[in-house]
Amino acid sequence: MAPIAEMGWKEFEYEVPKGWFGKEKKKLKYVRYKTVSRDMIGSEILAEAIKESLDLDSHGRISISDALTHTSQR
């Protein structure tokens, strides 16, 4: 779900039926995006450093890790 990066815009050309036999060309603008990865923003590294610094049981370790990386889930 990570907030995703806007990388540019393009137009998609497509045709729609017009009348009985005709076709009409149309254009639709769309944004081209890229996903932000954990390796890029260091979220997993930060989560690891936090887990190693706090006294947590396995439930706490997994949960805090999930909270600190939740945007990487679709």
Place this chain on the structure above:
Amino acid sequence: MRDLPIPVVKNPKLHEPSDYERMKGGFYEAGKWSTFLHLLVAPIVAKYGFGKIRDPYSRENFIKRLKEALSRVKIKDVKAYTHGYTPNRIDDLKDGFLIPPLEEVLQDPEKRDEFVGWLKVALREIGIRTYKEEINKMIDRVYPLAVKIHDKFVSRWGGFDRWGNPITTITKEEVKKWEEFEEYLKILEEFAGLKRKVKHPTPTRTMTKTPVGVAPQSKRGPKSTILEILSAFQALKYLSYSEEALKNAVKDLEAKMEAIEEKEEPSPEDVYTLGLYHLALAYIKKGKFEKAEDVFKKL
């Protein structure tokens, strides 16, 4: 099931002539949103005992609601497609919405209030019953830290992943020395009541006897792990074993197994739990969902 619209963060560097600057600008803004959300959500979730954030089904609903929270501050709806690929048909284009950079939302009282209100709703999906004032206070505390931490990770981009995206070269040992990291740990201590790890001198190992063939029990015994696995299989069934849900379940199990494997001294109970997770993972990978439910119900 149609995917929910995706949140695309407005890139202020979109008009830069250099490809690299444009890419950096896009990743910087979107990454800042992500780091901010992580640092904001973690202390709140921790304060309430972590709620159900580990449960894949609840987490999925939380993410859906979080998208809803972001859509409430959108600039406009857009059509979207992955950079570097070309759509073949008009139906290939995905629904999305453009959201402003983080500061625009936090500095605009109306947008901030709307976002905070919907974040509160999203947190309910993982069993966290917080309130707007608490979220607002936490935003004020974590926002400056999130920006500084994000800047530090980004300032050390070096090399690329297999998709050509930049990756940070910061290590966790370096992170532990940051002033901002120390500040954040203080928030987790003061607000969420978490405790620092106390460094003990190396203890003398003593042998404890566990009867052979008997599953060890403790506060969070194997029974609770079995129930957790069964509820995960039920959630998968509910989601019609979708590819996305299966992928999340595998990721979740692997993370849990890794957490146990990383322990310095795993207890016999940990080893038993690891076995349960391993078995669940094997069933998921082989698609033996009914067998999995039968087996875990009998355990």
